[in-house]
Amino acid sequence: LSFQVKLCDFGFARIIGEKSFRRSVVGTPAYLAPEVLCNKGFNRSLDMWSVGVIVYVSLSGTFPFNEDEDILDQIQNAEFMYPPNLWKEIGDNGEYFKLLQRTGSDFDFQC
Structure with a gap:
């Protein structure tokens, strides 16, 4: 058996260059990066x-x-x-998601 996973939600898709910044807030709230929510401007790296x-x-x-x-x-x-209990089943590599947490000055998401 082989499986293909395809994800898409292009309802608000825009082509953004690497050096260009946008400020408008569009997208599904649960997937929005802090930079978008803070109106600080963003580029395609937020993907x-x-x-x-x-x-x-x-x-x-x-x-x-x-x-x-x-x-x-x-x-x-x-x-x-x-x-x-959830992450025990996933394994040690799931611990990398803790990098999303703000730790000291590593991440500054303050608006």
């Missing part, structure tokens, strides 16, 4: 944030946010969930 959320959801079956609370606030404040 890696969205890829990280997609991989997290694919591995865990849930979003890295508490869906009962405001997702946008959680993204801006780097408040992500890492339920230990």
Whole structure:
């Protein structure tokens, strides 16, 4: 057996050059990078944030946010969930998702 996974959500897609910046906020809230939410301007590098959320959801079956609370606030404040029992099944490599957490001055997502 072989499987192909295809993901797409091009409802708000725009071509953005590597050196050009945009400021308009468009997209599905759960996949928006902090830079977008803070209106700081962004380029295509923010797609890696969205890829990280997609991989997290694919591995865990849930979003890295508490869906009962405001997702946008959680993204801006780097408040992500890492339920230990869930990640035990995924293995040690799942620990890399903790890099999304704000630690000291490594990440400055303050708006």
